[in-house]
Amino acid sequence: MGEISWTRARRAANALMLTAAVSAMAGPAAAAERAKNVILFIGDGMGVATLTAARIYEAQQRGADGASNRLSFEAFPQLGLVRTYSADSLVTDSAAGASAILTGRRTLNGALGVNDKVRRGDCVSVAGSTVPTLAELARKKGLATGVVSTAAITDATPASLYAHTPSRQWQSDADLPPEAVAAGCKDIARQMLDGPKALQLDVMLGGGAAAFTPSERDGKRLDGRDLTAEWRAGGGAFVKTGSELASVPKDTRRLLGLFAPGNMMRENARNATQTDAPRLTEMTVKAIEVLSQSKQGYFLMVEGALIDKAHHMSLAQEALNETVELAKAVAAAQAMTDPKNTLIIVTADHSHGLTINGGARDTSILGLLPGNEDDPARALDGKAVPILMYASGPGAPVAELRPDPAGLDTADPDLRSFAAVPLNSAAHTGEDIATYATGPGSEDIHGLMDHPAVHEVMRKALGLP
Numbered sequence: 001m002g003e004i005s006w007t008r009a010r011r012a013a014n015a016l017m018l019t020a021a022v023s024a025m026a027g028p029a030a031a032a033e034r035a036k037n038v039i040l041f042i043g044d045g046m047g048v049a050t051l052t053a054a055r056i057y058e059a060q061q062r063g064a065d066g067a068s069n070r071l072s073f074e075a076f077p078q079l080g081l082v083r084t085y086s087a088d089s090l091v092t093d094s095a096a097g098a099s100a101i102l103t104g105r106r107t108l109n110g111a112l113g114v115n116d117k118v119r120r121g122d123c124v125s126v127a128g129s130t131v132p133t134l135a136e137l138a139r140k141k142g143l144a145t146g147v148v149s150t151a152a153i154t155d156a157t158p159a160s161l162y163a164h165t166p167s168r169q170w171q172s173d174a175d176l177p178p179e180a181v182a183a184g185c186k187d188i189a190r191q192m193l194d195g196p197k198a199l200q201l202d203v204m205l206g207g208g209a210a211a212f213t214p215s216e217r218d219g220k221r222l223d224g225r226d227l228t229a230e231w232r233a234g235g236g237a238f239v240k241t242g243s244e245l246a247s248v249p250k251d252t253r254r255l256l257g258l259f260a261p262g263n264m265m266r267e268n269a270r271n272a273t274q275t276d277a278p279r280l281t282e283m284t285v286k287a288i289e290v291l292s293q294s295k296q297g298y299f300l301m302v303e304g305a306l307i308d309k310a311h312h313m314s315l316a317q318e319a320l321n322e323t324v325e326l327a328k329a330v331a332a333a334q335a336m337t338d339p340k341n342t343l344i345i346v347t348a349d350h351s352h353g354l355t356i357n358g359g360a361r362d363t364s365i366l367g368l369l370p371g372n373e374d375d376p377a378r379a380l381d382g383k384a385v386p387i388l389m390y391a392s393g394p395g396a397p398v399a400e401l402r403p404d405p406a407g408l409d410t411a412d413p414d415l416r417s418f419a420a421v422p423l424n425s426a427a428h429t430g431e432d433i434a435t436y437a438t439g440p441g442s443e444d445i446h447g448l449m450d451h452p453a454v455h456e457v458m459r460k461a462l463g464l465p
């Protein structure tokens with residue numbers, strides 16, 4: 001499968017999306033069957049309303065009926081609902097959510113790779129609370145491991161594979177408080193590239209170059225270290241653009257790609273700037289190509305991070321674009337792997353307060369209620385009713401009056417969707433999220449579950465202790 005080009009992979013992904021040919025490639029496997037490989041997709045903030053809106057949006061983009069559409073992974077045979085609460089909160093953040101999936105233990109919001117004994121922001125408490133991640137267990141057993149994200153690779157979700165920290169904010173040494181430095185705590189970037197070799201990831205693709213680069217060279221690091229140079233000196237390949245990623249030699253075994261100083265660009269900004277950065281699907285395809293060389297198998301986590309970032313900013317259309325991109329990455333992964341030996345799970349860490357207010361079958365999901373007996377076109381304030389809106393976020397007016405969306409271009413990707421409660425950044429929401437699975441071990445994804453149970457499913461499928 002090493003030959004698959006990005007264009008071909010994207011075309012294949014699109015074809016799979018369009019024809020729904022992806023449908024359950026493998027039915028539920030026999031209970032004893034083991035997975036050689038596990039690919040875990042996390043749609044950050046990808047709640048059920050986001051999935052519904054994204055499937056409608058994806059079909060409407062190509063002139064098809066939205067309501068009856070399916071995203072690639074919505075054809076998987078197994079589906080479970082997952083309770084997402086963290087050790088200290090009804091509503092998890094990405095750190096505690098991803099950490100529960102990767103370690104099987106709930107922790108405090110903001111913490112990674114530790115159990116609930118950790119104290120918030122207390123470096124010393126990490127020693128007594130560290131728990132191994134699935135990536136570390138997989139490495140110990142000789143599997144290759146990798147992470148792909150459209151966020152900074154030191155952001156909470158990707159860091160859940162390798163970091164053990166009481167604060168997701170400690171991404172570079174510039175973010176560490178003096179007492180944490182004095183106590184010998186390592187920032188998240190150092191934990192990724194400067195940890196025990198035996199536990200290091202083989203493939204890391206995403207944004208976040210600043211946390212690896214010294215401040216003198218446009219980075220954030222204050223210790224003068226260039227962690228990417230150290231990685232290269234250790235024999236690893238390092239790329240910074242989509243073109244460089246595409247031309248990585250086929251026999252590359254250790255690959256680091258950092259394509260932006262911080263988070264990668266959302267679809268709209270990509271189109272505006274013509275950036276030479278890979279999309280999520282392209283990174284996923286390359287990661288699978290590299291990891292597939294491992295005879296022992298591999299564990300790969302892929303995060304669609306910008307779903308959450310867009311939701312926080314009330315940019316509903318961008319959140320849907322990123323959800324569709326995640327579905328393409330899943331379809332590409334399916335096309336490249338053997339359903340008999342690869343468990344693919346698609347889940348989320350938490351939801352967001354997006355809601356779908358109504359609409360006729362042929363109304364654009366980005367538009368306004370057309371109005372009928374049940375759903376009036378005008379609200380009690382006499383203004384139009386948006387189909388998509390948020391419970392909270394920067395799209396809410398701080399004065400008493402809301403703008404009339406009837407006068408706005410609702411197809412503009414930069415238009416902030418209306419929200420009820422004004423917040424600088426939309427709040428995550430606490431309802432359950434959906435988890436889809438296919439391949440060996442997927443039969444254990446069903447019913448009402450918990451994030452730690454999803455961890456158990458992957459661990460059991462790979463036969464890890």
Ligand SMILES: [Zn+2]
Pocket residue numbers: 045094308309312428
């Ligand atoms: Zn978030």
